[in-house]
Amino acid sequence: MAKLGILFNIEELGGGLYGYEAYKNFFETMDTRKMPGVVLYDGDTRATLSGGQNTYCIAVESEDAKAMEAIKNKFLLASAKGLAPANERILEGAQIESEPLVLSAQVGPAGELVNCKTGWVLEAWNETRKKGSRVELLTKKDFQKRRRVYIRNEFIKSGIGLVIFLVFGALFSGKEFEGTAGACLGLFGYLMMLVGLELFVLRFIPLGSIHKEPFERSVLRSQNQPSWFHSVACPSCQHTNQVNVGYCEFTCQKCGGGNRHRSPLNINPPDTLTKGATCVSCNALNEIKDRPATFTCENCGQEVIVEKMPA
Numbered sequence: 001m002a003k004l005g006i007l008f009n010i011e012e013l014g015g016g017l018y019g020y021e022a023y024k025n026f027f028e029t030m031d032t033r034k035m036p037g038v039v040l041y042d043g044d045t046r047a048t049l050s051g052g053q054n055t056y057c058i059a060v061e062s063e064d065a066k067a068m069e070a071i072k073n074k075f076l077l078a079s080a081k082g083l084a085p086a087n088e089r090i091l092e093g094a095q096i097e098s099e100p101l102v103l104s105a106q107v108g109p110a111g112e113l114v115n116c117k118t119g120w121v122l123e124a125w126n127e128t129r130k131k132g133s134r135v136e137l138l139t140k141k142d143f144q145k146r147r148r149v150y151i152r153n154e155f156i157k158s159g160i161g162l163v164i165f166l167v168f169g170a171l172f173s174g175k176e177f178e179g180t181a182g183a184c185l186g187l188f189g190y191l192m193m194l195v196g197l198e199l200f201v202l203r204f205i206p207l208g209s210i211h212k213e214p215f216e217r218s219v220l221r222s223q224n225q226p227s228w229f230h231s232v233a234c235p236s237c238q239h240t241n242q243v244n245v246g247y248c249e250f251t252c253q254k255c256g257g258g259n260r261h262r263s264p265l266n267i268n269p270p271d272t273l274t275k276g277a278t279c280v281s282c283n284a285l286n287e288i289k290d291r292p293a294t295f296t297c298e299n300c301g302q303e304v305i306v307e308k309m310p311a
Contacts, residue, residue: 002068005059005091005099006075007045007084018056018082023124025080026058030071032125033111033233033240038062038071040121041101049100055084057091059101232304239299254284 006026013021019042032038039061047053062068076086083089091099105116116122233240296303 001039001061001063002065003041003059003061003092003096004068004072005057005096005101007089007091008056008058008082009084010044010048010054010056010082013056013082017120020120020124022056022058022082023121024128025082027125027128029078029080030074031111031233032107032113033238035060035062035064035067035071035107036109036111037064038067038107040104040106042104042121043099043101045099057096057099057101058104059091059096059099234297234300234302234304236302237297237300239297241298252284253286 008018008022008025010018013025023042041057041059041061043057045053045055045057048055060068060071072090075083075089103117104121105113108114113122113125
């Protein structure tokens with residue numbers, strides 16, 4: 001069976017119950033439902049025991065080569081607290097075989113921990129389960145409700161800004177000032193009113209839709225996902241689906257080539273036109289119809305909207 005080790009820096013884990021903290025970060029980074037049958041090992045590294053380093057290792061062992069590759073790639077890209085630098089954090093082959101690690105637990109067929117040798121490993125796993133998945137799954141009803149609240153709040157904020165621009169603009173433009181200074185102040189007042197109206201209109205009128213700034217944009221900016229497809233669990237039956245989130249497909253109107261357009265989990269209505277989708281083959285601009293990231297569960301058939309990018 002293949003074996004793979006992930007290194008953690010003990011000092012960055014807090015130094016106290018560092019094993020517990022390492023497992024919490026491990027389980028938050030890698031969902032155990034994606035690695036059934038994997039055996040877990042842990043312990044201080046040989047270099048730590050000899051005083052040369054201060055690192056802790058969690059190792060995984062499995063006969064499933066694809067699962068091991070997925071775990072390796074996941075942790076190479078991860079930024080969880082305490083992980084060793086990317087070029088040092090993975091131990092393989094003779095490196096991991098020489099480490100004095102002890103058996104910790106095994107992952108069951110449904111992703112549950114079984115045969116735990118220490119209670120704090122199970123406690124760390126339970127703690128991450130309480131927090132829930134980093135992917136927030138909403139039904140269509142909940143999603144539409146959140147979108148209505150978002151639009152209402154944006155409308156109120158923009159309306160307040162419009163009133164402020166109009167009031168100050170009217171004050172300046174209505175004053176009787178003499179000379180060049182008066183003319184400039186009057187012009188400034190009219191410009192303020194025009195800017196206020198323009199900002200309000202540009203926020204809500206283009207393409208007959210709502211403003212394109214989604215309420216999860218700050219979350220999306222912080223997550224750089226290299227893959228188009230992600231494993232996402234259905235909230236009803238927990239079946240794992242391979243989902244194309246954050247992209248919509250379109251055929252180029254000029255050359256007929258197939259394309260994927262990045263549309264990161266927007267909250268626009270499905271029929272919102274998005275200009276500027278460029279064909280990768282001929283560089284022609286296309287008007288395409290965007291849509292929120294949705295999928296239909298392969299197991300139970302429920303349609304689900306993914307609001308946040310999977311971790």
